[in-house]
Amino acid sequence: MLNIKNLEATIDNKHILKGLNLDIKPGEVHAIMGPNGSGKSTLANVLSGKNGYEIKGDIKYNGESLSELSTEERAQKGIFLAFQYPLEIPGVNTNTFLRTSLNSIKKARGQKELDTLTFLKLVKEKASELGINEKFLSRQLNVGFSGGEKKKNEILQMKILQPKLSILDETDSGLDIDALRIVADGVNSYKNKENAFLIITHYQRLLDYIKPDFVHVLSNGKIMKTGDAELGIQLEKTGYSNIV
Amino acid sequence: MKTENLNKNNKDYKYGFTTDVENIRSPKGLSEETIRFISNIKKEPKWMLEWRLKAFKRLKVLKEPDWQKPKYPKINYQNLYYYSAPKSASEKPKSLDEIDPKILETYKKLGIPLVEQKRLNGIAVDAVFDSVSVATTFKDELTKKGIIFCSISEAIQNHPELVKKYLGSVIPLSDHYFATLNSAVFTDGSFVYIPPNTKCPMELSTYFRINASETGQFERTLIIADKGSYVSYLEGCTAPMRDENQLHAANVELIALDDAEIKYSTVQNWYPGDEKGIGGIYNFVTKRGACKGKNSKISWTQVETGSAITWKYPSCILQGDNSVGEFYSIAITNNFQKADTGTKMIHLGKNTKSKIISKGISAGNADNMYRGLVEIKNKAINSRNYTQCDSLLMGNKCGAHTIPYIKNNNASSTIEHEATTTKINEEQLYYCNQRGLDQEEAVSLIVNGFCKEVLQQLPMEFAVEAQKLVAISLEGSVG
Numbered sequence: 001m002l003n004i005k006n007l008e009a010t011i012d013n014k015h016i017l018k019g020l021n022l023d024i025k026p027g028e029v030h031a032i033m034g035p036n037g038s039g040k041s042t043l044a045n046v047l048s049g050k051n052g053y054e055i056k057g058d059i060k061y062n063g064e065s066l067s068e069l070s071t072e073e074r075a076q077k078g079i080f081l082a083f084q085y086p087l088e089i090p091g092v093n094t095n096t097f098l099r100t101s102l103n104s105i106k107k108a109r110g111q112k113e114l115d116t117l118t119f120l121k122l123v124k125e126k127a128s129e130l131g132i133n134e135k136f137l138s139r140q141l142n143v144g145f146s147g148g149e150k151k152k153n154e155i156l157q158m159k160i161l162q163p164k165l166s167i168l169d170e171t172d173s174g175l176d177i178d179a180l181r182i183v184a185d186g187v188n189s190y191k192n193k194e195n196a197f198l199i200i201t202h203y204q205r206l207l208d209y210i211k212p213d214f215v216h217v218l219s220n221g222k223i224m225k226t227g228d229a230e231l232g233i234q235l236e237k238t239g240y241s242n243i244v
Numbered sequence: 245m246k247t248e249n250l251n252k253n254n255k256d257y258k259y260g261f262t263t264d265v266e267n268i269r270s271p272k273g274l275s276e277e278t279i280r281f282i283s284n285i286k287k288e289p290k291w292m293l294e295w296r297l298k299a300f301k302r303l304k305v306l307k308e309p310d311w312q313k314p315k316y317p318k319i320n321y322q323n324l325y326y327y328s329a330p331k332s333a334s335e336k337p338k339s340l341d342e343i344d345p346k347i348l349e350t351y352k353k354l355g356i357p358l359v360e361q362k363r364l365n366g367i368a369v370d371a372v373f374d375s376v377s378v379a380t381t382f383k384d385e386l387t388k389k390g391i392i393f394c395s396i397s398e399a400i401q402n403h404p405e406l407v408k409k410y411l412g413s414v415i416p417l418s419d420h421y422f423a424t425l426n427s428a429v430f431t432d433g434s435f436v437y438i439p440p441n442t443k444c445p446m447e448l449s450t451y452f453r454i455n456a457s458e459t460g461q462f463e464r465t466l467i468i469a470d471k472g473s474y475v476s477y478l479e480g481c482t483a484p485m486r487d488e489n490q491l492h493a494a495n496v497e498l499i500a501l502d503d504a505e506i507k508y509s510t511v512q513n514w515y516p517g518d519e520k521g522i523g524g525i526y527n528f529v530t531k532r533g534a535c536k537g538k539n540s541k542i543s544w545t546q547v548e549t550g551s552a553i554t555w556k557y558p559s560c561i562l563q564g565d566n567s568v569g570e571f572y573s574i575a576i577t578n579n580f581q582k583a584d585t586g587t588k589m590i591h592l593g594k595n596t597k598s599k600i601i602s603k604g605i606s607a608g609n610a611d612n613m614y615r616g617l618v619e620i621k622n623k624a625i626n627s628r629n630y631t632q633c634d635s636l637l638m639g640n641k642c643g644a645h646t647i648p649y650i651k652n653n654n655a656s657s658t659i660e661h662e663a664t665t666t667k668i669n670e671e672q673l674y675y676c677n678q679r680g681l682d683q684e685e686a687v688s689l690i691v692n693g694f695c696k697e698v699l700q701q702l703p704m705e706f707a708v709e710a711q712k713l714v715a716i717s718l719e720g721s722v723g
Contacts, residue, residue: 048678051670071677080678087675091693100689101679108680140693157679 001026001196002047002165006057008221009039009046016042018221019057024165027193031207031232032200034218035240040200041084043218044169047198048081049074061165076108080163082154084170088142094153097141098123098160105161126159130186148179155186166190167198172206184209204236217243257515269459270327276300279428282327286397286431289404295417299427302418309421313613313645314553314582316526319491326429328459370395370434370450382446392437393448396464399435406437410468414497414534414561423530426462426495433463433494438473438504447703449478460491467497469504471537476507478706487523489552494529502537502564507545509702510558511710514550516717519608521580524552531558532588535567535596543570544587545701547710549717552581557615559588562596562624569598572698574710576717577610577642586616586647591624591657600631603695606642607721617649620657627657635665636694638687638721688715 002024009017016039024030034040046053049071059066066074089097103113114122123137130152142150151171158166168187172180187197187210199210207215207229215231216223217240225231225243235243270281279300283293308319370393386393392403399407415423434450452463469475492514498506508531517524527550533542544558554577560569571587589598598618606612618629635644646663668690676686692699692711699707699714 050674070682071674072680072682075678075680083675083678087669087672089672089675089690089693091696092689097679097689100681100685101676104682104685105680161679 001062002198003060004057005059007043007046007059008056009042010054011042011052016221017046020218020222022216022223024196024198026164026196027191028214029191029197029199029210029212031212031215032198032218033202033215033232033235033240038218039221040218041169044081044084044167044198044200047074047167048079072104073108075161075163076105078162078164080158080161080166082151082158082166082168082171084173086142086145086150086154088140088145090140090143092141093138094141095120095123095137098137098157101157102160123156123160126156129159129189130156131182132156147174148176151175151183152179152186155183159186159190162190162195164195165198166195167200169200170202171199172201172203180206181209204232207232219243259513259515267328269325269329272325273322274324274326274425274429278326282429282431285327285329286400288397288400291404291408292400295412296428299417299424300429303421303424303428306418306421306424312555312584314555314584314611316489316553319526321425324491325459326462327431329431370448371453386444386446389442389445390439391442391444392435394435396430396433396435396466399466403435403437406468407435407466410497410499411464411466412497414499414532415495415530419530422493422528423495426464426493426530429460430462430464430495433465434467434479435465436467436475436477438469438475440470441472442470443473444475447476447478447705449480451480460493462492463494465494465496466499467506467508468499469501469506469540471501472503473501474505474507476509476703478509478511478703480511480513489517489524489526491526491528492551494531496529496531496558498531498533498542500533500535500537500540500542500567503539504537505541505543506533507543508533508558509706510544510546510548511702511706511713512546512548512550512554513713516550516581517552517579519579521552521609524581525550527551527554527556529556531556532561533559533569534561535564535569535593537567538564538593539566540564541568541570543568543572543701545572545698546574546585547698547702547713548573548575548583548585549713551583554581554583554585556585557587557617559590560598561590561592562598562627563592564596565593566595567593568596571598571600571602571616572701573602573614574605574695574698574714575603575612575614576605576714577607577612578717578721579608579610581608581610583611584613584615586614588617589619589629590617591620591627591629594623594625594627596624596627598627598629600629600633601697602631602633603698604633604635604644604646605638605691605694605718606635606644607638607718609641611643611645613645613647615647615649617651618659618661619649619651620654620659622653624654625656627654629659631659631661633661633663634694635663636691637665637667638718684715684719687718687721691715691718 004022007017007020099119106113212229215227217225270278279296417427438444500506514525535542542560548554562569569589575583575585577583602614604612614633620627633646644665648661650659652659673686
C-alpha cells in the first residue's frame, strides 16, 4: 500500500528526514517511536502533503507516486491524518464539517453524496460507538474542546471517512487512561484486512491496547531499528539510548 | 433577447449581462430641467416637485464629503442621466402580463421570477429596473390585510398623506450631499406601510437592477411600521459589467412606532469591477431608521459583496424608551474593492439597547474599513451598547481597519467594544485539505464560519444564497 524509498525532507534549511525507508501492506499496523525531534511528525506531514517541505526520494501509495498529488487529493484517495493538535474552526459546527468532508471525498470519487438525514444517522451511530455525546456534534469544531475530546473527534472523523491508510500523530498524548482506551477501541474496531495504520507515539502504553505488527525506531531522520511488538516493550524499559 | 458581457475578464460575476430594451431618458446632466422632467414624467403632484426643487437648491450649497477612506475620481454630475426607464414600463403596467417580456426574462435570469410562482416561497417582490419599478407581486393578498407595498411613485399618487408625513422625516432634506442629491432626483423605490397590530405574512423584497449605461440609480425606500406591527424586508442588487463607474445613491428611511419591529436585510452584489479595478458601482447609500415609538425595534442585516466602493452606515435613532437597534454586517472586499461601512446608534430614549456585529473580510488588494458611531445622550439612562468587530485578512496586500467613535454622556449607561483582526490560518486550511476539501471549499467553510452570527440573521430563503455569494466573492483569493 505504501512504499517509501530514501525519503529526505527539508524545511527552512533544516534537513529532517535523511533517507527513510518504509513499506506498509494492507491490514498491517506499524508503530513509529523515537526521541523528540527525530522527524516523526515531519513524516506524517510529508505523507499527507503539507506545504513547505522540500522532498527527495520516492513515496508510492498503491503504486501511484504521491509527489504530484495535493493534500486534498491524497485525502480523497484514502490517506487520513489524525492531527497531533486538531485545529479549531469557529462558527463551523462539527456535523457540518464532517458532512462537508465526507461529501467532498465522495464527490471526488464519483460517489453519491449523502443527504442530511442519512448522514446524521451515520454520524450518530459512529459517535455512540466512541461514547461521544450527540450534543458534542453540534458544537463548533474543536472550539473549547478538551484535549481528550479533540482526539476522540479525530477518531470519529476517521471512522466516518473510512480511509485506507490512517496516520495517527501522537493521538495518545494528553489522554487520560479512559480516553486512551476509547481511542484504542476506536482504532481496533476499524482495523481490517484492507486498511493499514501508521501510529506515531512516544509511549508504549497505546501499544498495550493496539497491538502493532511492526515497531520502528526513528532517530535522526532514519529508521534505526525495526522489530515486532516486543521492541516497544523493550524500549519502554531501556529507552532509546541503547539503540540510537 | 440580446445579452452581452461587456467585460470578458471577469468570469465570476454572473449578473454582468445587459438587457437590450428601448429606454426613455431624461436630459443629460443635473439641472432644474432634469428634476422637472422626472417629476413630470411621473405625473407627480406639485408638493412633490417643490420638495425636490428645495432639495436641489440646498444641494447647490453642499459639498461632497471627502472624509472617507476610499478615494475616487471626481464624479462629473453633468455627464450622467438621472432618469432612464424601459419605454414599455413608462406607462405603468396594470398587471404582470403587460410587462415587457425582455424585462421578465432579465429577472428570471437573475433568479427572481416575477410571476406568482414565488407564492411557494412566500415572498412578495417589487422589482426596480434602472429608474422605475416594473412589478410588484402579491399586491392583492397584502391589500386584504391593509398592508401597502408598492413603488414609491405609486405611493406619492395614492397615499400622499403618508408620504408627506414621513418622507424626509428620518433623513432630512439637507442631511448631506448624496442624501440631498437623492431627494432632488430620486426616481423610484419601494414603499411599505404596515397597519397597527399587523404581522406582515410574508417577506417583502425589492430587487434593484441597473441596466442602462451612464445612468445613476437613485432609489428611495420608505418603510413605516405602525404600532404593534412587524415586517421583514429584503433588498437585492445587481448590475451589468461595464468599464465605467456607475453611481448608486439611495436613501432608505425606516420608521417604527410603538411596539413595532422592522427587520431590513440587504444582499448587495452590484458589479464590483474587474480584477484590475476597472469599472464597478459606487455604492454611496444613506440608510437610517427611527425607533420613534416605545419598545420598538429596528434590525439591519447587510451582506455587502459587490461594488467598487461601498460607503454606507445603516443607522438607528433610538428615540422611544426601551427601543432596540441592531446592525449585523458582512463586508467582503476582493481585488481592488473598497468598503467604508458601519453604523450609527444614537441612544435618546431610556433603557435603549443596541448591538453591532460586524465581520469584515479583505482579500487581494482590497481595503475594508469598519467605521461606527455609538452615542448615548444624557437622557438615555440605563442604556447599553455591545459592539463586536472582527476582521479577516487573506493574503498580504489587503487592509482592514476599525474606527469606532464612542460618546457616552450618561453615567448609568454602558458601552462595550470588542475587536479582533486575524489572518486566514494556513494550518486551518491544511486541516480542511487533509479532510478532502479543496482550497476553495476550505476558504468558503472557514469564511462562512467566521460570518455565521450575521448569516443567521438573514431570512432562511436568502441565507443559503448569501453563503454561496460569500464563497463566490472570494474565489481565487487564496493561491
